[in-house]
Amino acid sequence: MGLHIIKMPDIGEGIAEVELVEWHVQAGDTVTEDQVLADVMTDKATVQVPSPVNGKVLALGGKVGEVMAVGSELIRLEVEGGEAAEPPPNAKKAGGAGAARPAADPGAAGREGGTPQESAQQDTARPDTARQGGASRAGPPEQAGASPAPARLSIVPPAVPAGGAVAARPEGGRPLASPAVRRRAWELGIDLQAVRGSGPAGRITHADLDACLSRETATAAGAAARLFAYERRDDQKEVRIIGLRRRIAEKMQESKRRIPHFTYVEELDVTELESLRARLNAQWGETRGKLTLLPFLARAMVLALREFPQINARYDDEAGIVTHYGPVHLGIAAQTDGGLMVPVLHHAEALDLWALGREVARLAQAARDGSATREELTGSTITLTSLGPLGGVVSTPVINHPEVAIVGVNRIIEKPVVIQGAIAVRKTMNLSSSFDHRVVDGMHAAEFIQKLRAYMECPALLFVE
Known part of the structure; x- marks a missing residue:
């Protein structure tokens, strides 16, 4: 040997x-x-x-x-x-x-x-029960001799599905499962030894994990409520930050440590834009796809950045070089089950509204289901971030280093506004945007956001070259 x-x-x-x-x-x-x-x-x-x-x-x-x-x-x-x-x-x-x-x-x-x-770095999207099932995480097994991992959930194996018997796993044998299933089971705190697989040769599938979670959630709901009501909640657990979560933490720390941020907030009246969006969707939504707010904002950013190339830029602070870009490679911040990802819409300046809408949706889905390529996750020159209806009133987005700006979208609300001495109900929205104060002056940041405001409040300008 x-x-x-x-x-x-x-x-x-x-x-x-x-x-x-x-x-x-x-x-x-x-x-x-x-x-x-x-x-x-x-x-x-x-x-x-x-x-x-x-x-x-x-x-x-x-x-x-x-x-x-x-x-x-x-x-x-x-x-x-x-x-x-x-x-x-x-x-x-x-x-x-x-x-x-x-x-x-x-x-x-x-x-x-x-x-x-x-x-891929992330499982496909899971149902809410998978994310909220109360499973405690436990680290994957480590080398022999290490201290044992924290206790994992004991999950009741699912019933054998109709259509055929499931091959039994040898006692003490290693469970058969793909890397995606193993990673998901680890994140959910499921011990694969306790799961009976329904796949070929007893292979454990995502459906088997879903069945375990559903069964565990149903049986534990009443007990969890009683524990909360009658027992002192002094338990604690240590969760080691590794993998994608660790990379996100390091990236955020690097951005805040190296970049002197300043945030500029401006209110936009998007009543006319929302009216136009509704009409376009009613007329062409079935054939060209439904438009959200983001394609309009992406188009406005493309037009505004022509006048502010210093904002469509990346700053190499170690070399002391700022690179201004002609093409707009727009990062789209997307929340996934594993954490924040930023797929990149390359050459946004070359796309119309519907093409922008399709690419934004495709990239966000690719980030969530793990099909995004390396090229689709690198090379952004400016980032657009939105929390949709959860966007709040004001936010302070963190710049995606080494970029120098990020545009944040807050939620749309209706409120009374005074227009030429009369009160009217209008749809308003805040843009909360952060800039690198080393290379972007406050005046230029304000002028850039005001240009975005002009395009968004008069959406006809988005179609004028």
């Missing part, structure tokens, strides 16, 4: 270190060639590392949440033969559709260099 050491692969693009977010094997497990060993996360994507050989796991090289350098020891395998095999410089391509987190790059399989295929 020989020893085979697998090192952290070179993911490419100058990445020097990655975060270990999940182990798919443990010490003592037998692995086969191309079996996924671990998930690691770069700044933009989660990558699956497969095994290049058959063997038995002797030791794991790190713990979940640990940041590891490229080239460091990832795992040790015992393999057939008398000498240790030399690990390949790059991991083989792995992954595919249905991976667990966004920022996947479907085109990566065709690239040269043997870089691993990037899996």
Whole structure:
């Protein structure tokens, strides 16, 4: 028998270190060639590392949440033969559709260099019961000898679905499930050992997790109410921030630490715009698609940025260089179950209202279901963020570093407004926008927002070049 050491692969693009977010094997497990060993996360994507050989796991090289350098020891395998095999410089391509987190790059399989295929960074959207079922999270299992993970929920296995028997899993055997299902089960605190899979060979599916959550929610509802009423609520738990949530935290901290923000708020009268939007949707909604407010604002930003190129920019504060862009690559902040993602609508200046609307909807959905590519998650020059009907009255959005501006949309409300001495009920909305005060002066920020206001309050101007 020989020893085979697998090192952290070179993911490419100058990445020097990655975060270990999940182990798919443990010490003592037998692995086969191309079996996924671990998930690691770069700044933009989660990558699956497969095994290049058959063997038995002797030791794991790190713990979940640990940041590891490229080239460091990832795992040790015992393999057939008398000498240790030399690990390949790059991991083989792995992954595919249905991976667990966004920022996947479907085109990566065709690239040269043997870089691993990037899996998605987020599960598909889950029903509200999945998000609110009260499941406590527990970290994924770590290497042998580590302290045990916090207790997980004991979920009642679902009944066998009609249409055929489910293959039984060998006692003590590792549950069969895709990386997406494993990640979701971990996030929900479900022990896969307690779940009976309905898929081929007993494979656990998302439907099996949904059934578990529904059953657990129904049986625990009354007990939860009694606990809240009669027991002292002094319990606590520690949740380790890893993976995508950790990247978001680091990004927000970097933006607030490095960028001196200032926020400018202006009220807009969108009565005429809402009237126009309703008429366009009534006439062309069935054939061209329904328009929301965001395509109109995106079009207004494209036109206004022609006069303020210093706002459609990125600032490299280490090199001391501000790059002004002609094309508008508009970041669309989208909330997903895993956290905030910013897919990018490239060349917004080349699209009409309906094309803008379709792209905004498509990118937001791609971020939520994990199909967004690396190109669709990078390269923004300015960001648009909105919380829709939850937008509040005023907000202070955080700039998406290294951009220099972000435009925030608050909710539309009806209120009395004085117009030429008379009181009228109008639809109003605030824009709460933040700017990098190192490169954007307050006067220019105010003039930019006033230009947006002019376009939004007189929407006919959006169609005039």
